[in-house]
Amino acid sequence: MTAPAAAVRPSPENISHPSWPRVAGILIVAGGVLLTAATALEIGTDVSTDPGPATAFWVLFLASTLAHVVAMFPLALGRGDGQGAVGSSLVGKIALLGFGAFFLANQSLYLLAAYLLPTAEPTDGAMAFLFGMSAVQGVLLLIGGIVIVRARVLGGAARWTILALALVGFALGVVANNSAIESLTNTMYFTSTGAQIVAGLLIARAGRTAAK
Numbered sequence: 001m002t003a004p005a006a007a008v009r010p011s012p013e014n015i016s017h018p019s020w021p022r023v024a025g026i027l028i029v030a031g032g033v034l035l036t037a038a039t040a041l042e043i044g045t046d047v048s049t050d051p052g053p054a055t056a057f058w059v060l061f062l063a064s065t066l067a068h069v070v071a072m073f074p075l076a077l078g079r080g081d082g083q084g085a086v087g088s089s090l091v092g093k094i095a096l097l098g099f100g101a102f103f104l105a106n107q108s109l110y111l112l113a114a115y116l117l118p119t120a121e122p123t124d125g126a127m128a129f130l131f132g133m134s135a136v137q138g139v140l141l142l143i144g145g146i147v148i149v150r151a152r153v154l155g156g157a158a159r160w161t162i163l164a165l166a167l168v169g170f171a172l173g174v175v176a177n178n179s180a181i182e183s184l185t186n187t188m189y190f191t192s193t194g195a196q197i198v199a200g201l202l203i204a205r206a207g208r209t210a211a212k
Contacts, residue, residue: 020074020075020077020078020079020084021074021075021154021158021203021204021206022204023071023074024071024072024074024075024084024200024203024204025071025158025199025200025201025202025203025204025205025206026200027068027071027074027200028067028068028071028196028197028199028200028203029196029197029200029201029204030063030064030067031064031065031068031071031196031200032064032193032194032195032196032197032199033193033197034060034061034063034064034067035060035061035064035193036190036193036194036197038057038060038061038064039186039189039190039193041053041056041057041060043186043189045057047115048114048115048118054115061107065103065107065108066104068100068196069100069101069103069104072096072097072099072100073097073100075096075162075203076092076093076096076097076144077093083153084096084153085148085151085154085162085203086144086147086148086153087147087151087152087153089147089150089151091143091147092143092144092147092148095140095141095143095144095147096140096141096144096162098140099137099140099141099144102133102136102137102140105133106130106133106134106137109130109133113130134173137169138166138169138170138173141162141165142163142166142167142170144162144166145160145161145163145164145165145166148162148163149163154203155206157202158202158203158206159206161198161199161202161203162199164195164199165199168191168192168195169192171188172188172189172191172192175188176188176189
């Protein structure tokens with residue numbers, strides 16, 4: 001009898017792994033598309049009383065939130081080796097993952113305040129707390145964006161996308177809190193979700209060169 005041929009195991013170099021920038025980019029694109037749809041429903045229909053649009057809005061809004069939160073993990077940690085868009089920077093990792101945590105909390109608080117407790121009168125302390133949460137979220141994304149620019153892991157325009165998203169987020173906050181013009185506020189919301197989609201596409205495309 002001849003000895004059975006030994007099974008050939010693929011070497012680690014030949015195993016195909018998904019590119020972490022591509023994964024992060026696709027998640028950010030998905031989050032932006034879902035949030036655009038949720039925003040359109042919220043603006044164009046009565047999601048507080050109409051069961052059909054309300055269900056669709058909640059599903060889209062929550063799915064968008066989760067997509068953005070999950071995207072922070074490959075962006076901060078790469079393939080799990082700790083080498084993502086911020087390189088070896090611990091500050092960058094904390095900033096991106098912290099942003100994900102605060103984003104999840106703020107989106108949840110928005111749903112609670114707007115739709116689960118719509119008649120509750122917020123106190124000055126509650127308003128200050130919500131403002132502080134939003135400010136911390138924005139600052140964390142800004143820090144993460146700056147670290148990504150300095151790390152130079154992502155190439156081309158993708159390197160600047162998270163920083164740009166942070167600046168758009170601050171602009172949205174200023175308009176939403178100070179403008180009485182509804183059309184301007186709505187335009188800023190769609191500008192923000194559109195920026196998310198563009199940022200995600202740029203990051204996903206950058207993954208082919210950045211992950212080498």
